[in-house]
Amino acid sequence: MPIRFKALSYIYNKDMPYAHKALDSVDLDIREGIITAIIGETGSGKSTLVEHLNALLLPSEGSLEVLDYNIVAGQKQKFLKPLRKDVGLVFQFSEYQLFEETVIKDVAFGPMNFGLSQQDALKQAAAALKLVKIDESLFNVSPLELSGGQKRRVAIAGIIACDPRIIVLDEPTAGLDPKGAREIIDLFVSLNRQLSKTIIIVSHDNEMVYNYCDETVVLSHGKVVYHGPTMELFDDKKKLKEFDMLEPQIVSFRNELIEKGFKLSKDARTLKVIAREIAGQVKR
């Protein structure tokens, strides 16, 4: 497994009176090459979990393997730089991370930090900005002049420019309008499908998770309460009730059609495919 949490706990303000255990003995394997969603109620530990992936936080107890790196509670880490090159983390509200005077310089910062010459870093930055569909006319403006969606994409470009193997996005679509959110979704799907990146997404948007994420991890009070194929989770009414989650609209629609006697294949999970399958069954 490229990512393996072993009995990992994380305690904020350890040894203080207001210590708080945000992750509680997490055992979790995340597969390479797929899109995995991390979901769960507010405060369940999602950000705390993903911030361990590039050693921004270090375990209080237990350990974590990421690619060839082994991170053990209480041990000094000597490989932070290569780990952070291999695992790119786009924070919740990543737009606040932008700090350089121009868009292109901001995106080139990471690759330069990882040892590329300025010329090569700018080349990588330009390629990453192209991938996130930021027009060349914006390369030399201040990041502050961009829209919310554009800023978010520039922050993601900053990670892509470092060419990581694993890309972690903490609530990448939160607060964006539908079009802005759609652009981000298309982007991480293509990073996965075309560039074979392992993608981990923290999200509150179950519709998006259902439509695009292969596997889902549900956290509750710092513990993993579900990990498995996304479809299985959202098809399981009992689990949805247990986790206090809404059924995605397409699942309700599909179930209603099946109840009405339509025959739908296992793969009929988008409006397009459902429409195609029922078209032949509707009497004229």
Ligand SMILES: Nc1ncnc2c1ncn2[C@@H]1O[C@H](COP(=O)(O)OP(=O)(O)OP(=O)(O)O)[C@@H](O)[C@H]1O
């Ligand atoms: N810097 C901190 N100091 C103390 N406690 C913290 C800190 N950051 C988070 N916590 C607490 O740890 C728990 C987990 O927080 P975390 O941010 O990981 O949750 P989350 O699932 O990402 O929530 P959200 O959906 O609101 O982003 C929460 O109870 C939170 O209050």
Ligand SMILES: [Mg+2]
């Ligand atoms: Mg969070």
